Amino acid sequence: MDLQLADKTVLVAGAGRGLGQAIGLGFAREGARAAFHYHSSAEGAEKAAAEPGHFGQRRVRDAVREPR
Numbered sequence: 001m002d003l004q005l006a007d008k009t010v011l012v013a014g015a016g017r018g019l020g021q022a023i024g025l026g027f028a029r030e031g032a033r034a035a036f037h038y039h040s041s042a043e044g045a046e047k048a049a050a051e052p053g054h055f056g057q058r059r060v061r062d063a064v065r066e067p068r
Contacts, residue, residue, distance in 0.1 A: 006031035016041025021048045 010027045014020035016038030025048055028034045038045040 001030075003030045007033075009033045009035070011035045011037055013037045014039075015048060016044035021045075024048055025051065 005027060008031075010024075010032045012020055012024035012027065012034060015024035015034075015036035021036070021044055024034045024036045028051070034049075036045040036049050
């Protein structure tokens, strides 16, 4: 299926594991540059971004802080 995502950039929130990770990998397989956002699952985001054949993928940790 060609979703015409070549040269597009996507940011997938919650992509360190589970459904978010699968969605991010799906975008990458379709040719998009995917940024795998995570809050606490850095290992999963790093693994997904480094999956063979997905060049230019990134992992992005959120900068949200608890209110004081």
